[in-house]
Amino acid sequence: MAASWAEQLQRELAGRGLAVASIPGKGRGLVAARTFFPGEVIICQEPYVSTPNKILVGSSCDHCFVSNNLRKCSVCRVTWYCSSDCQKKEWKQHQLECRAMAALPEDRNKMLTPTIRLMVRLILKRKLQNEKVIPSSGIDNYYLVDVLESHISEVDENQLILYAQMANLVNLILPSLELDLKEIAHTFSKFACNAHTICDPELRPLGTGLYPVISIINHSCVPNAVLIFDGRTAYVRALQPISKDEEVSISYIETAAVTKKRHNDLKQYFFACACPRCVKVFKEDALLESYRCKNQACDGFLLPESGEKAYTCQKCNISRDEEEVKR
């Protein structure tokens, strides 16, 4: 079955001028099978599962993520919808979750964090697809989640304990299913390096979604594509011409930061970025920090030293303390 889902994925992607390929040092990656032009949509995908950020205060509709005219589901009193149309579209997926949440004790608010709820929805969607209550397709099936990178062997012990505790919570919410707690903990680790923050056009975070095809795209600090959202639909658009056989890349992090900050922000993904921007560290970082060396004979820039209240010129190595730089 796994092989046939993999073939179906390649077939679906080939129809969109894309392919999954093995990229040395990066695992899988998404590669263009034709030229894409700047602004062109490379791929768009609905989330396999998603959840709004502020679940219990009704910040957005569970289906379309708009924030107007929200009404609570009268059964579980957790989920919000903007219209009966959105509620109907979600019903097949919501009904099991609704029953489970309605049966929870009054203090359930503490349990139902967005990440826990994302996991509950993932487990229920797999069940519904296995039972053919809802359809699967080449880009919407659990196999795609199964093959996501987890980096579980690199996760530290405290985080593993947290994942195990979260798996236990999921088990409390879905007591009638025989859940494999170890597998759930493993899947939480997949969320950490694959789930996306869904943002509005002003880049305010609205929720979290798992888009397992978009998750095949690797990171670059000089990406050739960008990930944007319309509601909870994710679009990857080309930022520049992408030629046939070129790897598609997006940035997982805020690209305006200096190299050290970017590498720190990438820690949760367990790789050291070796994009062209990261290997040519110095010049750009100095410009981003933008403090000129005080030495008149030097045209270098001052960089902050980690953990110290001092700045050192990247060219002549002279250090200045923070007060002096501020002055």
Ligand SMILES: C[S@@+](CC[C@H](N)C(=O)[O-])C[C@H]1O[C@@H](n2cnc3c(N)ncnc32)[C@H](O)[C@@H]1O
């Ligand atoms: C969202 S997944 C991307 C797809 C992944 N390569 C796969 O095989 O499923 C993120 C993971 O891909 C790898 N990755 C992404 N960008 C990378 C890069 N620029 N260099 C090395 N590894 C990268 C890391 O293992 C990271 O945790």
